[in-house]
Amino acid sequence: MAFWQHNLETMDRGELERLQQKRLKDTVDRAYRNVPFYHRIMVEKGITPGDISSLDDLGRLPLTRKANLRENYPFGLFAVPLEDVVRVHASSGTTGKPTVVGYTAGDIATWADMMARDFVMVGVERGDIFQNAVNYGFFTGGLGVHYGIERMGAMAVPSATGNTERQLEIMMDFNVTVLHCTPSYALYLAETAKEKGIIEELKLRIGCFGAEPWSEEARQELEAALGIKAYDSYGLSEMFGPGVAFECQEQDGLHIWEDHFIVEILDSDGESCAPGEPGELVLTSLSKQAMPLIRYHTGDVTYIMEDDCNCGRTSHRLHRFLGRADDMLVVRGINVFPSQIEDVLLKIPEIGDYFQVVLDRKRHGLDEISIKVEVKDEAFTGKLEDLSLMQRMVEARLKAVLNVRSKIELVEKGTIPRTAGKSQKIVDLRQI
Numbered sequence: 025m026a027f028w029q030h031n032l033e034t035m036d037r038g039e040l041e042r043l044q045q046k047r048l049k050d051t052v053d054r055a056y057r058n059v060p061f062y063h064r065i066m067v068e069k070g071i072t073p074g075d076i077s078s079l080d081d082l083g084r085l086p087l088t089r090k091a092n093l094r095e096n097y098p099f100g101l102f103a104v105p106l107e108d109v110v111r112v113h114a115s116s117g118t119t120g121k122p123t124v125v126g127y128t129a130g131d132i133a134t135w136a137d138m139m140a141r142d143f144v145m146v147g148v149e150r151g152d153i154f155q156n157a158v159n160y161g162f163f164t165g166g167l168g169v170h171y172g173i174e175r176m177g178a179m180a181v182p183s184a185t186g187n188t189e190r191q192l193e194i195m196m197d198f199n200v201t202v203l204h205c206t207p208s209y210a211l212y213l214a215e216t217a218k219e220k221g222i223i224e225e226l227k228l229r230i231g232c233f234g235a236e237p238w239s240e241e242a243r244q245e246l247e248a249a250l251g252i253k254a255y256d257s258y259g260l261s262e263m264f265g266p267g268v269a270f271e272c273q274e275q276d277g278l279h280i281w282e283d284h285f286i287v288e289i290l291d292s293d294g295e296s297c298a299p300g301e302p303g304e305l306v307l308t309s310l311s312k313q314a315m316p317l318i319r320y321h322t323g324d325v326t327y328i329m330e331d332d333c334n335c336g337r338t339s340h341r342l343h344r345f346l347g348r349a350d351d352m353l354v355v356r357g358i359n360v361f362p363s364q365i366e367d368v369l370l371k372i373p374e375i376g377d378y379f380q381v382v383l384d385r386k387r388h389g390l391d392e393i394s395i396k397v398e399v400k401d402e403a404f405t406g407k408l409e410d411l412s413l414m415q416r417m418v419e420a421r422l423k424a425v426l427n428v429r430s431k432i433e434l435v436e437k438g439t440i441p442r443t444a445g446k447s448q449k450i451v452d453l454r455q456i
């Protein structure tokens with residue numbers, strides 16, 4: 025089995041923790057000296073870098089949230105002079121200013137190596153032809169993945185987004201073997217390739233999909249449709265971008281690179297969750313130079329899988345993401361994750377891959393979930409009673425898993441908008 029940085033990927037845990045400790049002290053020291061925001065909150069908490077002598081002191085450090093990035097827009101959290109920053113990326117939130125992140129030349133190199141680790145881990149080799157079908161721009165998935173491909177020596181095909189037919193044409197003409205895009209766009213590419221009858225001509229063998237939640241069912245569907253092995257890729261702009269955690273060939277959890285990040289999983293009261301217990305992923309960067317972040321609340325919900333992985337890598341693995349802490353829908357007092365809805369829907373053969381959940385608050389202040397789901401062409405019999413049977417069957421299956429009643433609206437294939445970026449699976453019309 026191939027490794028990109030064998031020693032770092034298989035380091036024994038004691039050695040890894042010593043490395044983390046050294047890097048944590050350095051990070052805290054740089055943040056305290058160079059970032060007014062961290063200096064101020066550490067002074068307020070009455071701590072200095074000298075108080076952090078081991079990983080056990082992590083809990084004494086202040087927390088960072090997305091709002092802190094916005095408050096310091098655009099460059100206020102940089103820990104190096106502006107002349108040392110060679111690139112910025114930004115992510116547009118739904119409200120207010122975007123959040124901006126910066127990179128030194130060293131950060132770009134660290135990030136490229138991290139991505140190269142991921143690609144080599146899933147079996148990408150020199151000689152592979154790697155199509156990167158995501159937005160190249162402020163979004164980190166474009167340039168981040170691109171630099172990783174070049175770093176490990178495969179051929180980067182920066183097809184970016186747009187024009188699905190052209191994407192497929194390139195895929196065929198160039199004999200593309202590896203594809204990176206969002207899982208929802210991959211489903212659309214597969215659907216279009218099937219319609220055009222060109223699936224057989226594709227040479228794809230590996231798919232790397234991320235930037236949004238997806239399910240095990242979607243994986244199986246993509247693997248079967250495209251004849252590939254499909255891997256989950258997780259990352260966020262605040263921690264470089266893609267590459268932070270990635271599945272290995274075992275396809276059982278995402279290895280998170282603990283030489284670059286300290287991982288905490290916290291419950292809603294800020295207490296640590298035990299392995300296996302879901303909570304919010306909180307990360308401390310250990311190697312970022314331009315913009316170190318301490319105890320950053322990612323908003324993403326997962327849990328730690330602590331058992332050893334057969335691939336030989338020693339880092340902990342994160343379970344496939346369950347959703348966003350703030351995406352968790354509380355409907356009539358019951359917690360519902362969009363991923364649970366997706367799990368149920370994708371198991372029903374008559375239903376297509378696209379759905380959209382609409383939440384509304386109707387009479388008497390009661391929340392109502394209605395879900396638009398696409399019916400596969402071949403499942404249409406032309407009889408109304410079959411449709412209404414199907415609708416009741418889907419409603420019953422969802423009720424059994426979610427414990428809350430939802431209203432299903434069956435729509436024709438192609439009704440729900442396809443996008444090359446992150447798909448909008450939830451529309452919340454409630455005025456809360």
Ligand code: DLL
Nearest residue numbers: 115165234235236237257258259260261265266345
């Ligand atoms: O989405 C970076 C990325 C690009 C990751 C390409 C993977 C592939 P942001 O735009 O800052 O960065 O969005 C980060 O996307 O906090 C999660 O909520 C979500 N996310 C990313 N990957 C996954 C995944 C990029 N595999 C936010 N599963 C994160 C679930 C994901 N959610």
